[in-house]
Amino acid sequence: xxxxxxxxxxxxxxxxxxxxxxxxxxxxxxxxxxxxxxxxxxxxxxxxxxxxxxxxxxxxxxxxxxxxxxxxxxxxxxxxxxxxxxxxxxxxxxxxxxxxxxxxxxxxxxxxxxxxxxxxxxxxxxxxxxxxxxxxxxxxxxxxxxxxxxxxxxxxxxxxxxxxxxxxxxxxxxxxxxxxxxxxxxxxxxxxxxxxxxxxxxxxxxxxxxxxxxxxxxxxxxxxxxxxxxxxxxxxxxxxxxxxxxxxxxxxxxxxxxxxxxxxxxxxxxxxxxxxxxxxxxxxxxxxxxxxxxxxxxxxxxxxxxxxxxxxxxxxxxxxxxxxxxxxxxxxxxxxxxxxxxxxxxxxxxxxxxxxxxxxxxxxxxxxxxxxx
Amino acid sequence: xxxxxxxxxxxxxxxxxxxxxxxxxxxxxxxxxxxxxxxxxxxxxxxxxxxxxxxxxxxxxxxxxxxxxxxxxxxxxxxxxxxxxxxxxxxxxxxxxxxxxxxxxxxxxxxxxxxxxxxxxxxxxxxxxxxxxxxxxxxxxxxxxxxxxxxxxxxxxxxxxxxxxxxxxxxxxxxxxxxxxxxxxxxxxxxxxxxxxxxxxxxxxxxxxxxxxxxxxxxxxxxxxxxxxxxxxxxxxxxxxxxxxxxxxxxxxxxxxxxxxxxxxxxxxxxxxxxxxxxxxxxxxxxxxxxxxxxxxxxxxxxxxxxxxxxxxxxxxxxxxxxxxxxxxxxxxxxxxxxxxxxxxxxxxxx
Numbered sequence: 001x002x003x004x005x006x007x008x009x010x011x012x013x014x015x016x017x018x019x020x021x022x023x024x025x026x027x028x029x030x031x032x033x034x035x036x037x038x039x040x041x042x043x044x045x046x047x048x049x050x051x052x053x054x055x056x057x058x059x060x061x062x063x064x065x066x067x068x069x070x071x072x073x074x075x076x077x078x079x080x081x082x083x084x085x086x087x088x089x090x091x092x093x094x095x096x097x098x099x100x101x102x103x104x105x106x107x108x109x110x111x112x113x114x115x116x117x118x119x120x121x122x123x124x125x126x127x128x129x130x131x132x133x134x135x136x137x138x139x140x141x142x143x144x145x146x147x148x149x150x151x152x153x154x155x156x157x158x159x160x161x162x163x164x165x166x167x168x169x170x171x172x173x174x175x176x177x178x179x180x181x182x183x184x185x186x187x188x189x190x191x192x193x194x195x196x197x198x199x200x201x202x203x204x205x206x207x208x209x210x211x212x213x214x215x216x217x218x219x220x221x222x223x224x225x226x227x228x229x230x231x232x233x234x235x236x237x238x239x240x241x242x243x244x245x246x247x248x249x250x251x252x253x254x255x256x257x258x259x260x261x262x263x264x265x266x267x268x269x270x271x272x273x274x275x276x277x278x279x280x281x282x283x284x285x286x287x288x289x290x291x292x293x294x295x296x297x298x299x300x301x302x303x304x305x306x307x308x309x310x311x312x313x314x315x316x317x318x319x320x321x322x323x324x325x326x327x328x329x330x331x332x333x334x335x336x337x338x339x340x341x342x343x344x345x346x347x348x349x350x351x352x353x354x355x356x357x358x359x360x361x362x363x364x365x366x367x368x369x370x371x372x373x
Numbered sequence: 374x375x376x377x378x379x380x381x382x383x384x385x386x387x388x389x390x391x392x393x394x395x396x397x398x399x400x401x402x403x404x405x406x407x408x409x410x411x412x413x414x415x416x417x418x419x420x421x422x423x424x425x426x427x428x429x430x431x432x433x434x435x436x437x438x439x440x441x442x443x444x445x446x447x448x449x450x451x452x453x454x455x456x457x458x459x460x461x462x463x464x465x466x467x468x469x470x471x472x473x474x475x476x477x478x479x480x481x482x483x484x485x486x487x488x489x490x491x492x493x494x495x496x497x498x499x500x501x502x503x504x505x506x507x508x509x510x511x512x513x514x515x516x517x518x519x520x521x522x523x524x525x526x527x528x529x530x531x532x533x534x535x536x537x538x539x540x541x542x543x544x545x546x547x548x549x550x551x552x553x554x555x556x557x558x559x560x561x562x563x564x565x566x567x568x569x570x571x572x573x574x575x576x577x578x579x580x581x582x583x584x585x586x587x588x589x590x591x592x593x594x595x596x597x598x599x600x601x602x603x604x605x606x607x608x609x610x611x612x613x614x615x616x617x618x619x620x621x622x623x624x625x626x627x628x629x630x631x632x633x634x635x636x637x638x639x640x641x642x643x644x645x646x647x648x649x650x651x652x653x654x655x656x657x658x659x660x661x662x663x664x665x666x667x668x669x670x671x672x673x674x675x676x677x678x679x680x681x682x683x684x685x686x687x688x689x690x691x692x693x694x695x696x697x698x699x700x701x702x703x704x705x706x707x708x709x710x711x712x713x714x715x716x717x718x719x720x721x722x723x724x
Contacts, residue, residue, distance in 0.1 A: 035683065035686060069679065070679075070682070074640065075633050075635055075636075075637075075640070076421060076633065076640070079633065080417060080418060080676050081679075082417075083412075083413045083414040083417035083418075084413075084676070087412045087413045087414050099553075100553075100635050100637055100639075103556050103557075103634060103635040104633045104634050104635045106634075107557075107635075108560075111560075123553065125553065125556045125557070125635075128556075128557065129557065166523060166524070166551070167519075167520070167523045167638070167639065168552050168639075169550070169551075169552045169553030169554070169637070171552075172551060172553070173553065176541065196520060196523070
C-alpha cells in the first residue's frame with residue numbers, strides 16, 4: 001500500500017514537472033473527446049487548432065501555448081479536464097467540442113470567469129444564461145431550419161423522410177426545428193423513424209423510408225450511424241438523395257468505409273475542403289500533409305476559433321500575465337466588435353455568444369467534399 | 374464475544390479510514406500546511422469519488438453479501454439522479470426554497486426512495502427466480518430505464534410540474550429535455566454532504582451485515598437449500614438486500630446529478646454499471662473496505678494518468694490486470710503474511 005502511494009505521489013510530481021511551460025505565451029486549453037465514439041471530432045479540433053497556433057506563433061506577435069485534454073464526450077470527464085487545465089494556469093478555453101460536456105464545463109467556467117469559445121458545441125443550452133461562452137458553429141435550431149430552407153429552395157425533393165437518433169440531444173434538436181420549418185415550407189415528411197445509440201441494424205428504418213417513397217432522406221445524425229444507413233440502403237437498392245448536417249462531416253475518414261457509398265450525399269456545413277480561396281487551399285494542404293486526411297468542418301472551426309481568439313486577444317491587449325478572470329471580461333468586450341473572415345465564412349457575434357454566418361451545402365463526389373451549386 | 378469485538382474493531386477501522394481521508398482532504402483544501410495543497414483537478418473529483426464509493430459499497434451488498442450478480446446498478450443511479458434533480462430544482466426554483474443544502478438533502482432522500490421503489494418493482498418478480506436470471510433482468514432494466522428517460526420531458530411552470538412522454542411541447546421551462554437530459558441544474562452538491570452520505574451508507578450496510586437479517590442473507594448466499602430448510606424466507610431477505618442496495622444507489626445518483634449542471638441518461642449506460650462492478654471485484658467481493666479504496670483509487674487513476682495522453686486508457690487497463698494478478702499471487706500473499714502475521718493466519722483459516 002505504502003509503495004503504491006509513493007508511486008502515485010511520484011506520478012503527480014512527474015506530471016507537474018511536465019506542465020512547466022514556455023515563457024510569455026498565452027495559455028489556451030482545448031477540451032474535447034480524443035478517445036471514444038466521438039474521437040474524430042476531438043482530434044480534428046485539436047489538429048486544426050494546432051495548425052492555427054503554429055501560424056499565429058510564426059507571425060511573431062502573440063505567442064500561444066496549447067494544451068489539449070481528453071474528455072471522452074462525458075460531462076464528468078470534461079469537468080476533470082477543465083480542472084486540469086485550470087491547474088495548468090489556462091487563461092481561456094477552446095471547447096468543449098461536444099454539447100453536453102460543454103454545458104457542464106460552461107457552468108463551471110461561468111462561475112470561475114473563464115472565457116470559452118466552442119468550435120462545435122451547437123446546442124442553444126451551451127450559451128444560455130452565460131455571457132462567457134461563445135460559439136463558432138451554428139446552433140442546432142439554425143441547422144434544422146436552414147436545412148429545410150435549403151431543400152425547399154433548391155427543390156431537392158418534396159417527399160422527405162427523416163431518420164434521427166432520439167437518444168441524442170443534437171439529433172433531436174435539429175429534427176424538431178426541421179419538422180417545424182418543413183411544415184411551413186410545404187415539404188411533406190412522409191416517414192419519420194428513430195433509433196438509439198446502440199443501433200447497428202437500420203433495415204427497419206431504411207425500409208420504411210423506401211416504402212413511403214421518399215425522394216430525399218434527411219439524416220440529422222452523426223457520421224457513424226449515417227455510414228451504416230448508407231451501407232444498408234445500398235444493399236436494399238434504395239437511392240434517394242441523402243441530406244445531412246455537420247455531424248455527418250467526417251464520414252469519409254471512417255476506417256474501412258467504402259467512400260463510394262457516400263457518393264452524392266449532401267450535407268449542410270459552413271466549410272468545404274475544395275474551396276478555391278487561398279486560405280482554404282493552404283489549410284487543406286497543410287492539414288493533409290501533417291495528418292494524412294482531408295480536414296473536416298470541425299478542424300476548420302477550431303482553426304477559426306484560434307484566429308478569432310488571437311484577434312480578440314490583440315484587441316483586448318491580453319498578455320501572458322493577465323489572470324483568467326480579467327481576460328474573460330476583456331475578451332467578452334472584444335468579441336462584440338470583431339468581424340472575422342475565416343475558413344467557415346465571415347463571422348460576427350451577438351452578446352449572447354451566438355455567431356452569425358451563412359451556411360453552404362457540400363456534396364460528396366469521388367470521395368471528397370465538393371461545394372454544391 | 375471475542376469474535377463480536379473483532380468485527381466491531383474491523384468496522385471502526387473502516388469508518389476511521391473514511392474519516393481520516395475526509396480530514397486530510399479538508400486540510401489539503403484549506404492549504405494550512407505549506408506544500409500540502411490539493412490541486413483543483415483532485416478537488417473537482419471529490420464528489421464523484423463519494424458517489425462511486427457509495428455505488429460500490431451498495432453494489433457489494435448485492436453482489437458480495439447477497440451473492441446475486443447485478444448488472445444494472447447504473448439504472449438505479451439514473452432513477453435517483455433524475456428524480457433527485459427534479460426534486461431539487463422544483464424545491465429551489467418552483468417552491469422558492471433558498472437553502473440549497475435543504476434542497477440537496479430532500480433530493481437525495483427522494484432519489485433514494487424512487488430508486489428503492491424501482492428496486493422493489495424489479496425485485497418482486499426476479500428474486501423468486503434462481504440462477505443468473507437476476508443478472509439478465511437487471512441488465513435489461515438498466516437499458517430500459519435509459520431509453521425511457523430519453524423520452525421523458527419534465528417542465529416547471531411556476532410551482533407546477535408537468536410531465537410528458539415523447540413530446541417536448543409542454544408549458545413552462547423544460548427541466549428534463551428528453552435525450553438532452555437535465556440542463557441548467559444548480560450545482561448543489563458539496564463534498565461534506567458526500568462524506569456524510571458515505572458514512573450513512575457504511576452505517577446502513579455494515580449494520581445490516583452484522584444483524585440477524587444480514588446473517589440470514591449470507592446464509593442464503595452460501596446455501597439456499599440449507600437456509601430454506603431452517604425456515605429462512607429466501608425472497609424476503611434477498612429483497613431486503615436488493616432494495617437497500619437500490620436505495621443507496623439512488624441516493625448516490627441524486628448527489629451525482631446535482632453535482633454537474635447537466636445530466637443525461639446516456640451517462641448511465643451499461644459501461645457505468647460495469648465500472649462499478651469493477652470497483653467491487655477489484656476491492657474484493659464482500660469486502661466493504663476494499664470497495665471504498667478501489668472506488669476512490671480507480672476514480673482518481675485515469676486523471677493521474679493524463680500525462681500519458683492517448684495511452685492512458687491502455688495503462689489503466691494494465692494497472693487493473695496487474696492489481697488482479699498481484700492480489701491473487703500466493704508468493705505475494707506469503708510475503709505479506711510474514712510482515713503482518715494475522716493476515717497469514719486468516720488465509721490459512723480460509724484454506
